[in-house]
Amino acid sequence: MKDKVLIRMRNWIAESGLVKGERLPPERALCETLGVSRAELRKANLVLEAEGVLERHVGRGTFLSKAPRPVNGHDAIERTISALAESTGPVEAMQARLALEPELAKLTALHGTPMQLRKMRQLASAMRAAPSWGAYEVLDSEFHEAIAAASGNSLLLALHKILNGVRLTVVWRRLNTSDGGPEASYHSFDEHDAILNALEQRDGAAAEAAMQAHLKSTLSMMGAASSPL
Template identity: 35%
Template sequence: MGINTNLTISVGMINPKRLYQEIGLGLQKRIASGEFILGERLPPEREIAEELDVSRSIVREAIIMLELQGFVEVRKGSGVYVIKLPDSLNDNQDPELNRNSDVGPFELLQARQVLESQIASFSASNVTKSDISRLRSYLDQERINLEDDKEDYECDRMFHLTIAEASQNSVLSDILQDLWDRRAESPMWQQLHARITSNTYRYQWLEDHEKILLALKKRDPEGARQAMWQHIENVKQTLFKLSDVDDPSFDGYLFR
């Protein structure tokens, strides 16, 4: 029997667009077609999400992408406006998106939530006194940084990476390190996060860290899993709320 050459996989299929890129490209095409004209306000985020049957976080990421590309801007207390008209696009003409491998910030948080909650559970059975001591030192320094109004997220990063190291599984540690590296190198994450000017939410996250540490000290796998899951859920919800341009209380945290 001969080989069925119809099963050959196209190279272009190996690296498909991310969903937020598909949504962003669709909006870009609608702008290019004249559906949204220069200076016009885009529909509310919730409306776009319902129309396309996707989550609001996906639409949020698509808007961030368009803002980074210079097609739209968010105006404080007003909405998202078209400020640049793209060239006419078709399905095979989207080089900008093909080059962009950035992970959406909410997609990244979701991946971390799934992975880190299980890592915390596993680490609760393997954590050592030395690990606990290191984690405590990071939280103490994190609190000092907050009280000094110092924007330093290194302690936050090291707290999470140390929990992964406490699993005593180098593969899990490497995977988590890669996710944090993606965050550090992500223009979309920086666009989302750098506009937040209040430290209030960070006190909530510090309290979450304390709950995670307590569960680890008790060697409570389920407690550690739940505490980590809830922590990253709080992070997602806080960042989503602070960057919600459709919310009347939006204060321009996300965009210039």
């Protein structure tokens, strides 16, 4: 893809240890290092030059012109969430959760610490007493994120944060947060408990199945058809 080289060039710069004013390797060398054609590298560098990141001089070389902007991971993730929420509907978000969260639950059954499991229990309890749907959704979001956090994989946690953020954004759009919260018989309560029971039993398959059942139940409550198998 055409943006791939640009991404890789950004990363190369970030990891190069070069300081402002220092000279990059020649294009002909760097394009081999990156495994791209020189023309593709030049395109990426053209964009970076336009952004003020690089300065390029014929016969002299390419130089880092300014300190690269520090990459703030939290900001980047927030922006990513905002952008994705613009092109994601509630059902699609739900289906994406169905792909990822059972896998997370499976890993959490293996990797979750007692402290992390206790926190999930507290969140599940708090959800039963949620005074509004708004409060419920926040707690639910935290519950699911706590599961992801206990998966033992920071990259999966980050991916889940994005997924969770998109989902929460999409949900907030149509939620009347001043409504009274869920009834005591709300289906998710028992489903959360089933997930937690499996996690506490360290039963990965049961945790995965419980999470699947929970998300499918929620998906069907949304009036969405099940996947046409």
